Amino acid sequence: MARALVLALAALALAGCGVSKQVVAEKDAVLEVCRKDLAACQGERDAARSDANRVAADLEAARAQASRAEGELGACQAERKKGEGEAQGLRQELAACRREAEAARTEAAALKEQEESLRVRLQAELDAKTVEIENLRGRLSVRVVDRLLFASGSADIVPAGRAVLDKVAGGLAGGAERIRVEGHTDEIPIGPRIKDKWFSNWELSAARAASVVRYLQYGRGIEPARLEAVGLALYHPLGPNDTAAQRQRNRRVELVLTGPR
Numbered sequence: 188m189a190r191a192l193v194l195a196l197a198a199l200a201l202a203g204c205g206v207s208k209q210v211v212a213e214k215d216a217v218l219e220v221c222r223k224d225l226a227a228c229q230g231e232r233d234a235a236r237s238d239a240n241r242v243a244a245d246l247e248a249a250r251a252q253a254s255r256a257e258g259e260l261g262a263c264q265a266e267r268k269k270g271e272g273e274a275q276g277l278r279q280e281l282a283a284c285r286r287e288a289e290a291a292r293t294e295a296a297a298l299k300e301q302e303e304s305l306r307v308r309l310q311a312e313l314d315a316k317t318v319e320i321e322n323l324r325g326r327l328s329v330r331v332v333d334r335l336l337f338a339s340g341s342a343d344i345v346p347a348g349r350a351v352l353d354k355v356a357g358g359l360a361g362g363a364e365r366i367r368v369e370g371h372t373d374e375i376p377i378g379p380r381i382k383d384k385w386f387s388n389w390e391l392s393a394a395r396a397a398s399v400v401r402y403l404q405y406g407r408g409i410e411p412a413r414l415e416a417v418g419l420a421l422y423h424p425l426g427p428n429d430t431a432a433q434r435q436r437n438r439r440v441e442l443v444l445t446g447p448r
Contacts, residue, residue: 291325294325294446295325297362298322298325298327298364298444299322301327301358301359301362301364301444302320302322302327304358305320305327305329305354305355305358306320308354308355308357308358309329309351309354309355312331312335312351312354317331317332317334317335317351318330318331318332318335318351325445325446326443326444326445327443327444328441328442328443328444329355329441329442329444330425330439330440330441331348331351331355331439331440331441331442332435332436332438332439333372333395333435333438333439333440334435334438335347335348335351336348336351336352336395336399336440337395337398340378340380340381340384340385340391342391342394342395342397342398343398344398344399344402349402349406352399352402352403352406352407353407355442356403356406356407356409359403359409359442359444360407360408360409362413363413364413364444364445364446365413365414365415365444365445365446366403366409366413366414366415366442366443366444367415367417367442367443367444367445368396368399368400368403368414368415368416368417368440368441368442368443369392369396369417369418369419369423369440369441369442369443370391370392370393370394370395370396370399370416370417370418370419370420370440371392371419371420371421371423371424371437371438371439371440371441372388372391372392372420372421372437372438373421373424373428373434373435373437373438374421374424374428374434374437375428375434376388377391387420388420388421389418389420390418391418391420392418392419392420393416393417393418394418395418395440396416396417396418396440397416399416399440399442400414400415400416421437424437425437425439
């Protein structure tokens with residue numbers, strides 16, 4: 188623009204100095220070309236600015252997209268780490284479950300072997316229906332009718348009862364399972380003949396369980412930490428108490444074997 192002004196002033200000066208019209212016309216033509224060049228330059232400049240603005244906007248959009256991508260990548264990595272942690276936890280749980288299952292299978296196999304050993308040892312008593320063996324949900328129970336172990340109204344083990352307990356102890360020696368000795372009675376109350384010694388079936392059932400535990404510990408060397416004595420009186424019958432045979436079956440001592448202590 189400054190260049191055009193200079194040319195215009197020069198043209199005026201020349202005109203004022205008596206320059207010919209032809210020269211002025213030539214100068215005007217040059218001035219017009221300059222004006223057009225200037226306009227074209229300004230247009231190119233505006234176009235360049237517009238392109239620069241678009242590039243800046245595209246760059247800003249690209250930066251925003253990159254920022255979002257970084258955020259998504261970070262979230263993805265965090266989720267992956269979380270998933271890896273959960274997977275590791277599940278693998279550990281699975282390994283623990285497998286160990287527990289293997290331990291349960293080993294325990295079940297040992298319990299089955301122990302059951303077979305006891306059945307062989309107690310075959311005569313099993314045949315005579317004075318002893319029952321039951322393996323139910325990982326609990327091995329040996330039931331002995333009370334008349335085989337005790338005289339009526341007594342908690343002292345008779346010789347035939349000690350012989351049976353010797354067979355049972357032979358199948359339990361050296362093991363690690365817990366031995367819960369339970370005393371059970373029928374529903375008939377304690378009679379007046381022994382009322383002074385056993386006030387109720389609670390005392391009688393507990394004393395009989397304790398006698399068996401004492402014999403297993405001192406007579407057969409079973410580790411005492413494996414043993415426990417429980418009197419349950421008449422409250423856990425195997426069946427009704429309607430007949431003499433049913434009451435006799437309910438009067439019993441049970442040795443219940445469970446997992447290692």
